Amino acid sequence: xxxxxxxxxxxxxxxxxxxxxxxxxxxxxxxxxxxxxxxxxxxxxxxxxxxxxxxxxxxxxxxxxxxxxxxxxxxxxxxxxxxxxxxxxxxxxxxxxxxxxxxxxxxxxxxxxxxxxxxxxxxxxxxxxxxxxxxxxxxxxxxxxxxxxxxxxxxxxxxxxxxxxxxxxxxxxxxxxxxxxxxxxxxxxxxxxxxxxxxxxxxxxxxxxxxxxxxxxxxxxxxxxxxxxxxxxxxxxxxxxxxxxxxxxxxxxxxxxxxxxxxxxxxxxxxxxxxxxxxxxxxxxxxxxxxxxxxxxxxxxxxxxxxxxxxxxxxxxxxxxxxxxxxxxxxxxxxxxxxxxxxxxxxxxxxxxxxxxxxxxxxxxxxxxxxxxxxxxxxxxxxxxxxxxxxxxxxxxxxxxxxxxxxxxxxxxxxxxxxxxxxxxxxxxxxxxxxxxxxxxxxxxxxxxxxxxxxxxxxxxxxxxxxxxxxxxxxxxxxxxxxxxxxxxxxxxxxxxxxxxxxxxxxxxxxxxxxxxxxxxxxxxxxxxxxxxxxxxxxxxxxxxxx
Amino acid sequence: xxxxxxxxxxxxxxxxxxxxxxxxxxxxxxxxxxxxxxxxxxxxxxxxxxxxxxxxxxxxxxxxxxxxxxxxxxxxxxxxxxxxxxxxxxxxxxxxxxxxxxxxxxxxxxxxxxxxxxxxxxxxxxxxxxxxxxxxxxxxxxxxxxxxxxxxxxxxxxxxxxxxxxxxxxxxxxxxxxxxxxxxxxxxxxxxxxxxxxxxxxxxxxxxxxxxxxxxxxxxxxxxxxxxxxxxxxxxxxxxxxxxxxxxxxxxxxxxxxxxxxxxxxxxxxxxxxxxxxxxxxxxxxxxxxxxxxxxxxxxxxxxxxxxxxxxxxxxxxxxxxxxxxx
Numbered sequence: 061x062x063x064x065x066x067x068x069x070x071x072x073x074x075x076x077x078x079x080x081x082x083x084x085x086x087x088x089x090x091x092x093x094x095x096x097x098x099x100x101x102x103x104x105x106x107x108x109x110x111x112x113x114x115x116x117x118x119x120x121x122x123x124x125x126x127x128x129x130x131x132x133x134x135x136x137x138x139x140x141x142x143x144x145x146x147x148x149x150x151x152x153x154x155x156x157x158x159x160x161x162x163x164x165x166x167x168x169x170x171x172x173x174x175x176x177x178x179x180x181x182x183x184x185x186x187x188x189x190x191x192x193x194x195x196x197x198x199x200x201x202x203x204x205x206x207x208x209x210x211x212x213x214x215x216x217x218x219x220x221x222x223x224x225x226x227x228x229x230x231x232x233x234x235x236x237x238x239x240x241x242x243x244x245x246x247x248x249x250x251x252x253x254x255x256x257x258x259x260x261x262x263x264x265x266x267x268x269x270x271x272x273x274x275x276x277x278x279x280x281x282x283x284x285x286x287x288x289x290x291x292x293x294x295x296x297x298x299x300x301x302x303x304x305x306x307x308x309x310x311x312x313x314x315x316x317x318x319x320x321x322x323x324x325x326x327x328x329x330x331x332x333x334x335x336x337x338x339x340x341x342x343x344x345x346x347x348x349x350x351x352x353x354x355x356x357x358x359x360x361x362x363x364x365x366x367x368x369x370x371x372x373x374x375x376x377x378x379x380x381x382x383x384x385x386x387x388x389x390x391x392x393x394x395x396x397x398x399x400x401x402x403x404x405x406x407x408x409x410x411x412x413x414x415x416x417x418x419x420x421x422x423x424x425x426x427x428x429x430x431x432x433x434x435x436x437x438x439x440x441x442x443x444x445x446x447x448x449x450x451x452x453x454x455x456x457x458x459x460x461x462x463x464x465x466x467x468x469x470x471x472x473x474x475x476x477x478x479x480x481x482x483x484x485x486x487x488x489x490x491x492x493x494x495x496x497x498x499x500x501x502x503x504x505x506x507x508x509x510x511x512x513x514x515x516x517x518x519x520x521x522x523x524x525x526x527x528x529x530x531x532x533x534x535x536x537x538x539x540x541x542x543x544x545x546x547x548x549x550x551x552x553x554x555x556x557x558x559x560x561x562x563x564x565x566x567x568x569x570x571x572x573x574x575x576x577x578x579x580x581x582x583x584x585x586x587x588x589x590x591x592x593x594x595x596x597x598x599x600x601x602x603x604x605x606x607x
Numbered sequence: 608x609x610x611x612x613x614x615x616x617x618x619x620x621x622x623x624x625x626x627x628x629x630x631x632x633x634x635x636x637x638x639x640x641x642x643x644x645x646x647x648x649x650x651x652x653x654x655x656x657x658x659x660x661x662x663x664x665x666x667x668x669x670x671x672x673x674x675x676x677x678x679x680x681x682x683x684x685x686x687x688x689x690x691x692x693x694x695x696x697x698x699x700x701x702x703x704x705x706x707x708x709x710x711x712x713x714x715x716x717x718x719x720x721x722x723x724x725x726x727x728x729x730x731x732x733x734x735x736x737x738x739x740x741x742x743x744x745x746x747x748x749x750x751x752x753x754x755x756x757x758x759x760x761x762x763x764x765x766x767x768x769x770x771x772x773x774x775x776x777x778x779x780x781x782x783x784x785x786x787x788x789x790x791x792x793x794x795x796x797x798x799x800x801x802x803x804x805x806x807x808x809x810x811x812x813x814x815x816x817x818x819x820x821x822x823x824x825x826x827x828x829x830x831x832x833x834x835x836x837x838x839x840x841x842x843x844x845x846x847x848x849x850x851x852x853x854x855x856x857x858x859x860x861x862x863x864x865x866x867x868x869x870x871x872x873x874x875x876x877x878x879x880x881x882x883x884x885x886x887x888x889x890x891x892x893x894x895x896x897x898x899x900x901x902x903x904x905x906x907x908x909x910x911x912x913x914x915x916x917x918x919x920x921x922x923x924x925x926x927x928x929x930x931x932x933x934x
Contacts, residue, residue, distance in 0.1 A: 084783075096877065096887035097705040099697045110694040182660035238696035258705045258883045260782040283782055290777055290881045293769070468896040 086278035086604040087262070088574060091294065091303040092589045096286040097258035102244040104223040105177065105236055107186035112261065112282070116223055117593035119263065120246045123152050123171070124220035125593045126490040128329050128382040129583040133490075134597065137166070137224060137247060141216070147535065150206045150216060151199070159268035160226045161244075161251035168198035173227035175206075183237050187218035211533045217490045221593060249275040249599050259284045276603040277574065295568055302577070302598075303568045304589040306441070309368060314568060321572040325580055325587040326370050328381040330563030331485040332495075333374075333442070335433075335449060338480050339519040339556065340508050343423060347555055348411045351396040354558040355404035356456045357449060359397070363561050366445035373397070374559035376552045378499075381562060383492045388545040394552045397559065404456055421457040430459030433481040434473060437464035442483050445560065449483070474516045477508035485563065487514050491540070493531055496547050499556055500524040517557045524550035565591055576601045615920050619913050626909040631679050634898045635672070679902075688906070689899035693891055699903040703885060707907065709779050710884030713800055714873035717807035718865055725812045726858050729819025730851045733827060745820060748813030760806040760879040767802055774802045777881035803880040807873065811865075815858060822854040852926060859922055866915035 083089065092113040101110050104120040123138035138152040158166040175196040178185040192215045195207040206219055229245045230236060244251055249271075252264035263280045283300075285291035292307050294300045296314055307314055307324070315322045337344040337353065344350060359373030376394035379387050395403070413421045413429055421429040431453070435446045443464060450460035460481070465473065473479050487498045498504050498513075502520025506512035527547045534540045567587025569577035578585045578598060585597035670678075682689065688699035732741040751759065768776040780786065780795045826832065827850055835845045874886030885904055892900035 096881065096891075097883040099694045099702060099705060101694070101697060103696065106696070110691075110697060183663070238690070240696055257786065258709075259778045259780075259881075281782070283778070284881065284883060285777070286881050286887045287878055293776060467894050 083573075084279075085573075086276075087281050088277045088279070088302060088602060088604075089281050089283065089300045090589060091283070091285060091291045091300045091305065093282075094286055094288065094291060095284050097284055098256065098261050098282070100240060100242050100253075100256050100261075102241040102253070103236075103239055104241075104244075104246075105174075105184045105225060107184075113589065114248075114250070114263075114280070114592070114595050114599065115244070117248075117596045118250050118280070118599050119244050119248045120223045120225065121248045121596060122221045122223055122593055123154075125596060126217060126221070127585050127594060127597060128490070128591075129327065129578065129586050129594070131382075131385060133220065136596070138220070141220070143213075143535075147211045147213065147533070148208050150208070150219065152204050152206075152219075154202045154204065155270065156202065158247055158270040160228075161246055161266045161268055162226075162229075163268055164226070164228055166224075166226070166247055167201045168204045169201075170227045171204045171224055172196050172198050173231065174222065174224045177225070177230065177236055178222075181237055187222070189215065189218050189222070213532055213534065214489070214491065214493045248596070250280055254279060255281075271600060274600045277599065278604070280599075295570070298570055298572060301570050301572075301574055302589060302602075304566050304587075304591075305568065306566050307568065310370075310568070318570075318572070321570055322568070323571065323577065323579060324568045325578065326564035326566055327580070327583070327586065328371055328562035329565040329586055329588075329591070330380065331488050332378050332380050332562050333445070333560045334378070334484060334486055335558040335560055336474070336479075336482045336484055336517045337558065338477055338482075339517050340477060341480060343411060343413060343429070344480070346411050347553075348407045349413070350555045350558060352404040352407035352411070352456065353453060353458075354396050354555065355398065355400045355407070356452045356458075357558070357560070358399045358452055359560065360399070362445055362448045365448055366441050367561060367564075370564045371561040374561050376559075377548045378486075378551065378557075378559035379492060379495070379548075379562075380488070382488070383495075386492050386541065386544050388548045391545070391548040391552045396552070396555060401455060408456060415457050419457055420459060428459060429457070430461070431480045432461050432463050433483070434463050434465060434470055434479050435483050436467050436470045446483055449481075449560075472511075475511045475513070477506075477510075477512065477516065477518050479516075482516065483560070484516065492544055492547075493528065496524065496544075496551060497528055500547070500551060500554070501528055519554070519556040521550055521554050521556070524554070567591075572605075574602045574604055576603050611924070612921070615917065619917050623910065623913055626913075627680070627683065627906070628676075630902050630905045630909070631676055634896075634901055683906075688903040691892075691897055691900045693895040693897040693900060699899045702888060702900060703903050703907060706883055706885040706888055709882060710873055710877070710886065713779075713804055713876070713882060713884065714807060716800070717804040717873075718811070718862075720804070721808045721811045722815055722858070722862055722865070724808070725815025726819040726851075726855065728812070729816040729821075729858075730823055730846065730854070732816065732820045733823035733850075733854075734846050736824065741820070745813070745816055748809075748816055750813075752810055752813035754810070756806075756810050757875040757879055759810055760803070760876055763802050763806045764879055775799050779883055803876045803882055806879075807876055818858050818861065819854060822857050823850055826850045826854040856923060856927055859919055859926065863916040863919035864912070866912055 098112065099110060101112060102115045102119060103111050104115045121137050123136060124141070125134045125136050126132075127134055137155055137158060139155050141150060141152045143150055152171070154166070154168055154171070160166055175189070175193070179190050182190070192208050192210060192212045193206055194209045197205055199205050208215065224247070226245050233239045243253065246266070247270065249266055249269050250263040251266040253261065254264040255262035261282050265275060265278060269275065283294065285294060288305055291300070291303065291305045292313070295303050295305060295307070296317060298318070310324045315324055335353070337350055339345050363369060363371050363373055374397060375392040376397045377387050377391050408421060412424055416422050416428070423429050433446050433450055435442045437443070443462075446462045450462050453460045474482050474484055486495060488495045498515050500519070500521045501515070502522060502525055504512070504515040505518050505520045506515070508518065512518070524547055527543050527550065531540060531543045531547070534543055565586050565588040567589065569587060571577060578587050584601065585591075585594040587598070589595050589598070686700070691697055691699050691702045694702050728740065728744065732738070732745055735741060764776060767773045775781070775798065779799050780792065784792055784795050786792055832845065832850055835849045873884060874889060876882060877884040877886035878890070885907070888900065889904050891897070892904060
């Protein structure tokens with residue numbers, strides 16, 4: 061009691077000093093990464109590792125930027141590019157007058173040097189550009205020529221999106237793979253690390269930025285939020301100006317609190333979420349069985365229950381909204397992604413999987429048809445999706461056991477092909493080329509037990525691959541679209557994996573202190589801050605309301 | 608007595624070696640391939656061709672286990688805990704360094720407060736057996752302690768942080784504070800620590816109190832206490848110097864074990880309050896199969912627990928004359 065009496069005034073004293081903290085004008089508060097404490101790492105070359113956002117699109121820059129919201133390439137460090145007649149050489153014309161943040165000029169030498177680093181250190185060559193390149197050389201200060209080993213037009217996006225680092229700094233770096241680059245020298249809008257502590261860091265403007273008057277934002281500040289709940293609370297309270305979080309019931313919990321300023325935009329530009337069947341295991345090797353599984357799914361309910369209605373059911377092309385222009389409307393109508401239990405049952409009957417007396421389907425050897433469905437434990441949206449899928453498949457007489465694993469274990473099993481059914485994402489790029497290549501090309505199939513980066517379902521289609529190879533050489537847009545239509549027909553005919561829904565690209569903004577966020581009406585980039593390199597477009601566009 | 612201490616020290620050295628060895632073996636027996644998990648986080652950003660080079664960069668080797676074991680021991684002696692996979696290319700020592708101080712500070716203070724206050728309440732409860740402390744507070748605290756811990760923490764966060772706005776919702780100090788040896792900074796740190804620390808205290812207080820109360824009740828029934836009363840000593844002196852000192856032993860022994868909780872068990876507190884400690888690092892390390900980081904954290908926890916138990920041994924030596932007699 062005496063203790064409580066002593067503590068209470070102390071608690072009140074401490075509590076009374078609590079007031080909303082003023083935020084420095086012009087400083088944009090961003091929430092992208094979920095971390096409990098920041099580790100100082102600004103290495104832009106080692107893709108996907110622990111570099112702080114926005115190292116790869118904000119501190120450093122690339123030559124051109126594909127804006128999936130606009131569906132076009134935006135010139136950046138390069139003003140343009142041209143292919144040679146034989147499509148074996150690609151020349152980028154670099155922008156004049158670009159300076160590194162230490163005042164030294166940016167030139168073709170830096171580009172050549174950067175690609176040289178990738179060749180020397182394959183761990184940095186995330187796109188695998190040296191599979192199709194034979195040489196990179198400077199032609200004067202302002203032109204870089206890339207020589208290809210074969211005609212491979214999709215290689216353009218890998219080159220255009222490569223981050224460029226300054227030769228005069230990185231030539232002295234002993235090991236660029238393990239270099240943490242604590243004081244970055246870069247061409248991007250925000251290059252100065254003005255504050256770095258375990259719970260907060262701040263990036264100030266590049267004093268030599270090449271776009272006059274930009275960025276208008278004076279600094280970016282990042283607070284550490286280890287969980288989604290914490291990040292969402294800060295967003296709802298207005299402590300964060302720009303975020304890319306999954307927010308449950310976002311319109312009620314966030315937008316409605318200040319409809320004039322709070323906005324969310326979840327375009328369906330994320331990858332497509334699939335139900336992957338392991339096609340090396342009978343009867344999942346039978347296209348009729350895969351299509352039957354697909355037709356058993358009530359995708360309308362799936363997106364409502366699992367995804368709060370933030371997305372729509374996938375169609376038979378499996379393409380998300382970033383590829384709307386590529387979609388073949390005829391293929392999209394194919395019936396195998398529509399909910400139709402009768403048709404699904406008929407397909408299974410045809411495939412010889414008859415129902416036993418207990419109503420459960422049997423394999424040809426008399427064993428019950430039962431599958432394990434694997435998802436990541438804790439990924440609540442996918443776990444819910446797995447529950448809906450399981451219930452729908454049981455209506456066909458297929459036993460489904462939902463199994464959740466820790467992420468590492470789950471992904472290992474997926475990559476090695478040691479699963480029966482699994483829910484996972486897909487890979488994509490500026491065109492649907494990579495997307496379908498990883499779904500359909502025999503070149504991406506690895507034996508069970510060997511790690512595969514994608515094509516976890518382990519299926520290849522020779523006809524589709526021939527079309528994809530022709531696509532690599534297709535110079536005109538008409539030709540590309542015609543080929544991609546045929547690829548979609550092959551996808552729909554073979555149903556290598558079962559598309560569920562396109563993943564939304566999460567983005568929330570609070571325009572109380574800043575204007576210029578992309579919206580559905582002004583879709584100059586994705587609002588999702590993790591959508592690199594779109595974030596460069598946003599960071600240079602935002603303007604503070606107060607100075 | 609010197610020999611006794613030396614013998615205990617020898618025991619702790621062997622225990623430390625055994626835990627280091629387990630620390631090496633256990634993650635390697637676990638299912639899953641860390642290289643694949645590593646790759647996973649790139650979600651297609653890395654070409655499969657880069658994988659071999661990546662493995663080399665991360666130091667994955669196919670060397671036989673015993674060779675890896677000796678390399679592991681050698682690096683440990685040199686204070687090199689390797690590179691974190693999850694925070695690559697940061698070093699494990701650097702990553703642990705970002706959080707260790709805060710965890711030790713927060714959970715350490717909370718556990719000490721809980722131990723001292725809980726034990727003291729236990730003494731009072733036993734002394735006034737049947738009083739409101741004994742029949743009211745003790746069951747209430749036991750009840751609170753039985754709640755899922757994170758639920759208590761979230762309730763505190765919601766009520767005192769979000770609704771009432773009395774305390775900050777997250778972090779160890781305000782992001783506009785300049786860390787340093789100033790009164791303002793210390794006050795800010797204290798203000799940020801109130802909710803997380805008190806949620807740990809509330810959840811664990813009941814255990815200390817009950818433990819202390821029960822031994823104390825037994826001690827009060829012994830002849831020595833009756834003798835002390837008969838000698839006409841002041842009640843306060845009897846309660847504290849005679850009864851409490853003897854009854855404290857089991858609680859002190861448990862305290863050594865509670866130190867393990869200081870480093871690993873404050874994990875949920877840190878998650879709920881975004882406190883920048885080692886707890887969240889541990890979750891992340893497990894999720895990413897970040898062996899070096901896991902090993903580093905377990906090493907710190909193990910050594911802390913062993914050191915605390917050694918300290919407890921010494922304390923018991925002082926508290927309990929019987930230990931001295933045996934030594």
